[in-house]
Amino acid sequence: MSPPLPASDEIEAIIAPYRNAEGPLLPMLHAVQDAFGHIPETAHRVIAEALNISRAELHGVISFYHDFRSQPAGRHVLKICRAEACQAVGGAALADATLKRLGLEWHGTTRNGAVTVEPVYCLGLCACAPAAMLDDRVLGRVDDARMTTLLAEAGA
Amino acid sequence: MKVYVPMDSAAKALGAEAVVAALHAAARDAGIALELVRTGTRGMIWLEPLVEVEIDGLRHGYGPAAPEDAGAILDGTSQKALGPVEELDWMARQTRLTFARVGVIDPLSLEDYVAHGGLAGLRRALGMTGAAIVEEVTASGLRGRGGAGFPTGIKWKTVHEAQAPQKYIVCNADEGDSGTFADRMLMEGDPFTLIEGMVIAGLGVGATRGYVYLRSEYPDAIRVMRRAVEIARKERVLGADVLGSGRAFDMEIRVGAGAYVCGEETSLLNSLEGKRGVVRAKPPLPALEGFLGRPTVVNNVISLATVPVIFEKGAQHYADFGLGRSRGTVTLQIAGNVARGGLFETAFGITLGEVVEGLAGGTASGRPVKAVQVGGPLGAYLPASKFDAPLGYEELDAKGGLLGHAGMVVFDDTADMMSMARFAMEFCAIESCGKCTPCRIGAVRGVETIDRIRQGDGEAVPLLRDLCETMKDGSLCALGGLTPLPVESVLDHFADEALPRREAA
Numbered sequence: 143m144s145p146p147l148p149a150s151d152e153i154e155a156i157i158a159p160y161r162n163a164e165g166p167l168l169p170m171l172h173a174v175q176d177a178f179g180h181i182p183e184t185a186h187r188v189i190a191e192a193l194n195i196s197r198a199e200l201h202g203v204i205s206f207y208h209d210f211r212s213q214p215a216g217r218h219v220l221k222i223c224r225a226e227a228c229q230a231v232g233g234a235a236l237a238d239a240t241l242k243r244l245g246l247e248w249h250g251t252t253r254n255g256a257v258t259v260e261p262v263y264c265l266g267l268c269a270c271a272p273a274a275m276l277d278d279r280v281l282g283r284v285d286d287a288r289m290t291t292l293l294a295e296a297g298a
Numbered sequence: 299m300k301v302y303v304p305m306d307s308a309a310k311a312l313g314a315e316a317v318v319a320a321l322h323a324a325a326r327d328a329g330i331a332l333e334l335v336r337t338g339t340r341g342m343i344w345l346e347p348l349v350e351v352e353i354d355g356l357r358h359g360y361g362p363a364a365p366e367d368a369g370a371i372l373d374g375t376s377q378k379a380l381g382p383v384e385e386l387d388w389m390a391r392q393t394r395l396t397f398a399r400v401g402v403i404d405p406l407s408l409e410d411y412v413a414h415g416g417l418a419g420l421r422r423a424l425g426m427t428g429a430a431i432v433e434e435v436t437a438s439g440l441r442g443r444g445g446a447g448f449p450t451g452i453k454w455k456t457v458h459e460a461q462a463p464q465k466y467i468v469c470n471a472d473e474g475d476s477g478t479f480a481d482r483m484l485m486e487g488d489p490f491t492l493i494e495g496m497v498i499a500g501l502g503v504g505a506t507r508g509y510v511y512l513r514s515e516y517p518d519a520i521r522v523m524r525r526a527v528e529i530a531r532k533e534r535v536l537g538a539d540v541l542g543s544g545r546a547f548d549m550e551i552r553v554g555a556g557a558y559v560c561g562e563e564t565s566l567l568n569s570l571e572g573k574r575g576v577v578r579a580k581p582p583l584p585a586l587e588g589f590l591g592r593p594t595v596v597n598n599v600i601s602l603a604t605v606p607v608i609f610e611k612g613a614q615h616y617a618d619f620g621l622g623r624s625r626g627t628v629t630l631q632i633a634g635n636v637a638r639g640g641l642f643e644t645a646f647g648i649t650l651g652e653v654v655e656g657l658a659g660g661t662a663s664g665r666p667v668k669a670v671q672v673g674g675p676l677g678a679y680l681p682a683s684k685f686d687a688p689l690g691y692e693e694l695d696a697k698g699g700l701l702g703h704a705g706m707v708v709f710d711d712t713a714d715m716m717s718m719a720r721f722a723m724e725f726c727a728i729e730s731c732g733k734c735t736p737c738r739i740g741a742v743r744g745v746e747t748i749d750r751i752r753q754g755d756g757e758a759v760p761l762l763r764d765l766c767e768t769m770k771d772g773s774l775c776a777l778g779g780l781t782p783l784p785v786e787s788v789l790d791h792f793a794d795e796a797l798p799r800r801e802a803a
């Protein structure tokens with residue numbers, strides 16, 4: 143069951159505060175994604191018109207950035223750091239074990255829609271690695287036991 | 299009873315919130331009136347969550363604290379007592395100039411900030427001409443802390459002399475390098491310092507608007523910086539009339555979108571303008587044609603956050619620290635497999651060995667150190683034989699290393715160095731902006747070639763070397779141009795790992 147598509151006026155209201163900003167596009171895209179969990183198709187036309195850019199150009203920008211989604215993620219997003227400092231203390235093994243346990247590849251979502259697992263390249267928690275982030279919550283020195291608790295909390 | 303607990307993300311990641319809740323509960327049970335102040339972190343991450351209790355005006359540390367320690371911490375019987383925090387070896391040995399207030403004050407209290415020397419630099423700068431401000435920064439010897447080490451004063455001078463109806467100060471807070479967290483720690487622990495530095499930069503070059511481009515991976519830093527900007531505006535540190543001087547400067551926090559390459563300054567400017575974050579060819583320099591084509595100072599968080607102390611204490615005071623052409627202090631970030639990880643601010647010139655063996659106390663695993671990657675994902679893996687290298691831009695360069703943003707990631711002897719080389723190529727392939735073929739395609743070939751080597755194909759080693767040369771020669775920016783550095787350092791220093799199968803045969 144997917145939520146109804148947002149109406150154009152809803153999107154217009156969300157992007158309105160940024161219309162006069164210098165370089166308004168990224169703030170608009172973030173605002174839309176914060177509201178809907180992704181950048182819905184309807185938003186493309188509204189934003190392109192507001193900024194007087196082509197939809198192709200807009201698509202080019204959206205697709206350049208890892209953060210922007212065209213589809214909603216799971217109810218929770220688990221980001222696991224893949225970068226060097228985390229690798230130095232077993233981060234890669236932790237990530238592999240987590241993905242394997244959930245039967246997912248990177249960017250995949252559990253079948254019950256609870257958790258999407260994303261790679262991230264450094265969370266600035268390199269002195270308490272391996273690091274992860276569940277939604278906006280930062281986690282350091284994550285081991286298998288901690289990961290089990292987290293996944294259970296998230297309903298994976 | 300006054301108690302301090304960090305709200306820095308590293309402290310939170312290690313359970314600070316649960317400790318705060320336990321302290322409140324324990325105080326209630328014991329009938330103690332608790333005044334709990336949230337601070338940044340002191341940077342001793344292995345001690346986080348580090349609770350500090352004020353006793354006779356001195357802050358005593360307890361850490362790493364768990365919720366069950368709360369009662370004993372409050373009644374002074376805890377086994378986790380460390381003594382006065384400022385007297386701990388890690389703190390006493392530092393020269394905290396840029397990070398003087400981090401971990402000490404409530405990051406969002408402007409009153410606290412001012413009580414600890416905040417705004418003194420700005421007040422002095424308000425009495426100076428733009429040219430004199432630029433001259434002061436030049437005299438301090440400050441070089442960009444974002445990686446390239448470019449003299450900040452020279453950059454400012456270019457922008458100062460440019461004629462334009464609008465100029466900008468852009469702070470690079472993209473901090474994408476693994477092993478680095480100084481920018482995050484500063485923004486979460488002392489945001490007004492960055493704001494003050496940006497205002498001084500604006501006065502110096504004649505810019506009235508600023509942006510902080512802050513990576514989306516740092517939600518806590520984003521919240522603190524946004525709140526700090528609101529407070530600064532309300533208290534007239536920002537706005538049309540900075541501290542009643544009649545001079546204007548205002549700024550905004552902008553959030554990145556998960557692209558490493560957007561830390562490169564021209565890619566960052568494109569991103570800030572709402573475009574794809576592709577790298578721009580230079581010239582034109584951003585100093586002349588930067589954000590929206592206007593003269594723009596792009597500086598790293600630590601570069602800008604160091605400006606207030608230079609104005610508070612004088613350029614000479616700052617320049618008196620350091621080694622050779624690296625003046626002032628370096629904010630070392632010690633990470634990975636270390637017994638003691640965290641941030642350590644000290645004069646340039648300390649050796650890599652002193653950092654790894656002395657400060658960090660070797661590995662967390664207790665095994666021998668095999669390699670240290672200095673300067674992020676584009677930095678070399680250095681073996682123990684290079685530990686005598688003094689940490690300065692030129693000095694480390696002479697040893698085949700790169701100081702970069704001064705992150706050091708330590709690996710023990712179980713590390714698979716060829717897999718680290720592979721990761722360097724893989725990361726470049728994932729994060730390439732796509733503009734140059736040697737970077738975009740070369741990095742993918744690099745991964746394949748390393749896979750061949752790991753399967754025992756010795757002929758692939760010269761191919762990998764050639765590929766590295768091609769990437770170095772044909773890349774517009776340091777992502778493609780320096781990814782070969784970690785890869786070649788593995789081939790050079792850990793050659794026996796390049797062909798495991800064949801050796802076994």
Ligand SMILES: Cc1cc2nc3c(=O)[nH]c(=O)nc-3n(C[C@H](O)[C@H](O)[C@H](O)COP(=O)(O)O)c2cc1C
Binds near residue numbers: 471
């Ligand atoms: C791929 C790449 C990524 C970079 N990432 C950052 C970064 O995250 N933060 C930063 O301050 N500089 C980064 N830089 C360096 C910037 O291009 C630029 O030199 C710096 O922002 C200038 O500020 P500074 O002189 O104060 O160091 C990066 C450079 C490259 C090539």
Ligand code: SF4
Binds near residue numbers: 559731774777
């Ligand atoms: S080297 Fe790579 S990241 Fe840099 S400009 Fe070229 S393609 Fe883009």
Ligand code: FES
Binds near residue numbers: 227266271272273476
């Ligand atoms: S490398 Fe994983 S948090 Fe920095």
